[in-house]
Amino acid sequence: MGESFDLDYCLGELLGRGQFGTVYQCVSVSTGKGFAVKIIDKFSDCFNRRLVYSEIKFTLLAASENQHSVQIHQVYEDFTAVYLILDLCPGLDLFDRIASHGAFFEKKAAALITELVQAIAECHRRGIAHRDIKLENILFGSNGRLLLADFSCAAHFEKRTRTLKGKVGTPAYAAPEVMAGETYDEKVDVWSAGVVLYLLGWTLSFNGETVEEIVAAVKKGDPVCFPKEFFPWLSRGAEDLIEQMLARDPVMRLSAEQAQAPIVNYLCLKLRNKRRALRSSSAQFDPKPPQGLRNSSPGRGVRLTWTYVRRLSSPYLRNSS
DSSP, X not given: OBSOHHHHEEEXXXXXXXXXXXXXXXXXXXXXXXXXXXXXXXXXXXXXXXXXXXXXXXXXXXXXXXXXXXXXXXXXXXXXXXXXXXXOOOSOXXXXXXXXXXXXXXXXXXXXXXXXXXXXXXXXXXXXXXXXXXXXXXXXXXXXXXXXXXXXXXXXXXXXXXOBOSOOSOGGGOXXXXXXXXXXOTTHHHHHHHHHHHHTTTSOSSXXXXXXXXXXXXXXXXXXXXXXXXXXXXOHHHHHHHHHHTOSSTTTSXXXXXXXXXXXXXXXXXXXXXXXXXXXXXXXXXXXXXTTOTTSOOOTTSOOXXXXXXXXXXOOOXXXX
16 A cells, blocks of 8 residues: 555545545646545544455456456555545546436447446456446546446355345345345346446336335336336337346346347337437436426336436445455
8 A cells, every 4th residue: 555645646626425435536746647536534434444445355356457447556545544546537427427418329328238248247257246336336438438436345256156145235226136135146236237227218127215115116026117208219129138137036137248149139229209309409308207297206117307316326334245
């Protein structure tokens, strides 16, 4: 670990704030190169040294010779905090991209999901389950390449075994077996990626006002539906892919390796003329539920406000192996 962050870097603007750390832009004093720094406060109620070192370990393991993972360049520690020097990812994360610009066109959506599944598959080849795949943890490098971030919930797994345990990650994206407190395998990441894909339609596959309601909805296990008022552009192949990624039975759920082929073959998001006209006129997503639903609680199949989705993104405490 480095001796003094303040001697080597100049702290810049705030980039984001999470439950377990605050991220700022920073600049190397010696090279002038820009980075991001995640500052983890040792005096925070959430601070856990074992989990911080675990995040460092899994980020390093995932990033080694991996073009789809955020890299750690240096680590510093002083009396008050731990400082992780990370790749600087300019622009918006996937959450903010969708909230700001609306749905993706066919080519862009296919490319994005392909990169996400490739990133997950590469982690799984290294025996790493991310366990917190969500819109906010999908970043983009200066070259536009998708980067998987925040390995604070990651864990090592043995292939073809269900040895992982604990309610970790983010409830709105978590697989049923995680919610149920069962042991599970790396396919929980594929479930979460399926939720991300579903969110490209601006609605959640499983929904609720509180974490408890989300848990109940996932456990209930209603079939995934695709209301045409929200998914007029979704091909039958894309529906099949989402259903296979959101299979309740992990045995029937696609692995990350298996999901790559059907994405190439099936993920054709065909926007209709109305959506094309809206996009070409630079219209932005109106963050309100459809007319007639504005006074109701957001429910499954109801288009969501992004403020509501952001509220559902607080992760569980990381209390597991």
